[in-house]
Amino acid sequence: MTKRKITLLFIVFDALTAGLSWLIFYLYRVTYIEETEIIFKGSFFLSIVLVPLFWMLLYTLQGTYINTVRMHRLKALKITLFASAIGVIAIFFGILLNDTVLDYKEFYKLLAILFCLHFFISALPRLIITTIHVKRIHSSKFGF
Numbered sequence: 647m648t649k650r651k652i653t654l655l656f657i658v659f660d661a662l663t664a665g666l667s668w669l670i671f672y673l674y675r676v677t678y679i680e681e682t683e684i685i686f687k688g689s690f691f692l693s694i695v696l697v698p699l700f701w702m703l704l705y706t707l708q709g710t711y712i713n714t715v716r717m718h719r720l721k722a723l724k725i726t727l728f729a730s731a732i733g734v735i736a737i738f739f740g741i742l743l744n745d746t747v748l749d750y751k752e753f754y755k756l757l758a759i760l761f762c763l764h765f766f767i768s769a770l771p772r773l774i775i776t777t778i779h780v781k782r783i784h785s786s787k788f789g790f
Contacts, residue, residue, distance in 0.1 A: 652779060653714045659771040660705055664698035667764040674759060675742075679752055697737065701764075704733050718780060722772045730765040 672693070676684050705711065710725050738757050 649715045652717075652775070653711050655775050656711060656714055656772065657702065659775065660702055660710075660768065661698045663768045663771055664701040664764070665694055667760075667767040668694060668697045670767075671760050671763050675756065679756065693741070700737070701729075701733055701768075704729050704736075715779070717776050719773055719776050722776045723769060726765060726769045726772055730761055730768065734761045734764060 672690060673684060676682055705725075708725060708729050710729070734757065737760065738753075742753070742756055742760075
């Protein structure tokens with residue numbers, strides 16, 4: 647794999663995992679917090695496009711896609727952890743704070759669930775891509 651392909655893999659999987667984690671979070675929020683039936687409205691379709699774009703912008707500003715061939719597993723986890731913390735707080739204050747909840751503790755639950763969903767769903771493909779790439783480096787199939 648070339649440097650460009652590895653970067654493209656990171657970008658594609660970041661977009662897919664951000665969309666997937668937002669979809670799961672939306673389904674949880676509608677089902678358990680709002681306790682209504684699941685209806686995909688226009689705001690959902692807008693958010694399923696804008697939220698992954700937000701995450702990709704955050705990762706780009708963080709420098710994730712610069713020199714991805716030198717990525718190692720610990721660095722991938724650290725970058726994902728920091729970006730998830732910053733991004734979830736931004737999404738929380740930008741989108742979720744105006745939700746109607748019965749108790750303020752629901753906000754804490756929403757924040758924790760969104761963080762866990764996004765971090766674990768995003769970290770898994772990043773670790774897989776990084777592990778494959780590190781093994782290629784160790785077997786001398788790829789070098790710097």
